[in-house]
Amino acid sequence: MTSDYLTHIAQRLQGLTQVVSPAGYEDAMIRKVQSELPKGLHEVSVDNLGNVIVQVNKIDEPNPFKVMVFAHMDEVGFIIKKIEEDGFIRVERLGGIPEKSMLGQSVIAETPEGKIMGIIGTKSHHLTKPEEKFKLPQVQEAYLDFGFRSKSEALEAGVFVGMPIVYARQFFRCNSLAFSNAIDNRAGCLILLELIDRLVGKSLPCEVVIVFSVQEEFNLRGVIPAVRAVNPDVSITLDLVVAADTPDLKGSADISLGEGPCLNLYSFHGRGTLGGLIPNPKLVNFVKKVADAEDVSLQYSTFMGGLTDASFSQLENAGIPMIDLAFPTRYTHAPVEAVDLNDLTALIKLLEKLVPAFHAGVDLKRG
Missing domain, CATH: 2.40.30.40 (Peptidase M42, domain 2)
Structure with missing residues (x-):
């Protein structure tokens, strides 16, 4: 990845992380996202909870195949x-x-x-x-x-x-590593904005809806009205996975900064919520094939004690095949978190090819 593009990604991430936007008070991020959207999108709307729903394109046929990709805007x-x-x-x-x-x-x-x-x-x-x-x-x-x-x-x-x-807001870099408040989940919002820039105006075999969601850090259910309204055929959540490459976590998992984005194969919170996600096996294989074809190295993770926006929204409507794609992050929920910009760019590259690979003939049915 060129140094110019890493600089671009770092500057855009810094701009997003400087916005004060705790759970339930996402208005500043709503305005920030709207200001960074390109022209040529089919429709942009904000629902009553504050979810920003971006319909990238429209297919004029009955029941087009819909892909939804989402990440939360709020912070702890x-x-x-x-x-x-x-x-x-x-x-x-x-x-x-x-x-x-x-x-x-x-x-x-x-x-x-x-x-x-x-x-x-x-x-x-x-x-x-x-x-x-x-x-x-x-x-x-x-x-x-x-x-x-x-x-x-x-x-x-x-x-x-x-x-x-x-x-307090702060941001600094050391080579490809970025240290900042609110990387969870402004890095996810960055990826969505970059994905929109790459897909807008293209002829796509599916309808693509991007959602910047609210109140994930509060109770993970803020995105549910948007999921119900979009009613996607498949959905991808973007969030972090805990990196285990620091001295205090070595050996606990095989997740490291700079080794590529993560495909989360299991998450479970326990502690009363009983929430989590075991992704559709056919969807997992579909993502793996696209990653292999695009030479994107994936890390595989399980997330015990953690949740994402997919944990409960997967149960909406008739049930939705969902998967968590993630970027490794150090020092999660601390005042300063750390991420490798190369992992973010690799995830953008993967999504740019993965999302247009979906179409009505993709078999995600169980059994």
Whole structure:
């Protein structure tokens, strides 16, 4: 892959990750996506939940074969639950925020007057008792410091109970690796935008619908109205897979940055949701054949303890053959995540050939 294209991908990813868009508050990302869509699309709409539905083309025949590709726009964050009389802020998590990543981190609140910066407080090291040094405070014990001296000062600044908070924006590169907040799942949105650019205006054997979905980090069901409306014959979800190439995860899985995109063969959350995805075997083989033909090296993954937008949306209408395609990511749900730009470009290349390979004669029936 040329350095110019990697630079293009990095710049576009940086633009997407700078947008503040926690689950349920995706309006800024809705506007960002709309601003980056090319001309010549058949239709672009936003449903009542905020899903951006992009119909790339239209086939004038009864019941055309429909392919849907989707990725979520939202990110994890916090919700303000209480403003203390002394101006400190108490929060609840919005999505899967791990406590181990919280303390001392910079955060952003977007008020009607603009963005304000703060930090998640942490007890000064010099006054931390020995028995507290290895204790991890729970999110309910955390407090945010925006520099307010009183509750009234916070309210005057536009802060309110129910306001979302996100980690501070940052982005940097080291060779082909990009480090940023909200790579989950702005990298998926980047891939969708690049795919649209490559497919618009082309003669395709199927109708292609691209969806930028909402509230994945909240309860994974925000995309369901879009799935019901599109009613695809097959669908592809784009999200991350945890890379296991760091010193603390080596040996736990065979997923590494820079070794290509991932085909997820199993996901299961457990923990009460009982959600997950075991993809249609014929669909798995179809993807493998296209990847082989295009010389795209795939990594194969299983994802215990994780979910994607496919976990529940696969059950809509008459049931939809779905598959998770993913990019390996380090430090998931931390304030800064890491991805290899080469994995993103390989996934774009695969999708550019995979999506137009679907047509009405493709056999995905079970049995």
